[in-house]
Amino acid sequence: KNQVEQSPQSLIILEGKNCTLQCNYTVSPFSNLRWYKQDTGRGPVSLTIMTFSENTKSNGRYTATLDADTKQSSLHITASQLSDSASYICVVSRGGGFKTIFGAGTRLFVKA
């Protein structure tokens, strides 16, 4: 069964600290993996995309990793800011790209 599982479900950190969010998937055939950020009451916005051959990709303070062998991805946030408080959703596309499977998301709270 094609599934995307994220952990933790929620996370509270202090401003300035780093954190890592996890995504495990069983989607096949794999096309690509995206991390989205969803602010409260808004639609998700893409942060980064990972294809099969990519191991690491950065977007500012966000760094995504992908291990295609173990089917795991992580999103590392460096020097967190209050504006990082949001839900982070891992999304895996199956071959061809039209079928996408969403994780349930990790809710991140950054406190001052």
Add this chain to the structure above:
Amino acid sequence: EAQVTQNPRYLITVTGKKLTVTCSQNMNHEYMSWYRQDPGLGLRQIYYSMNVEVTDKGDVPEGYKVSRKEKRNFPLILESPSPNQTSLYFCATHLGGRRNTGELFFGEGSRLTVL
């Protein structure tokens, strides 16, 4: 500015009263889809459309209808809403064919409550 516009953003209705949530995009994307988001379940696809007059069921299509008469519009129709359709709804688009990178562009969401 590239936009996906949904209306209404908020709606409270009663069981059985037909309603339509509109979605319009100005990016000339071929692919449009509707999702519902419920706590703990993530986004689930309701219906999708690969182009004008081409629609297909997603994972949770029961109780919904869609149409794609124009490329820019993809309305979601609830013929007889029920309380279990209370949810946050998102319309999303992306490019089709070889230009497809898989990136979805989402609207701002429509929060629907069915009493």
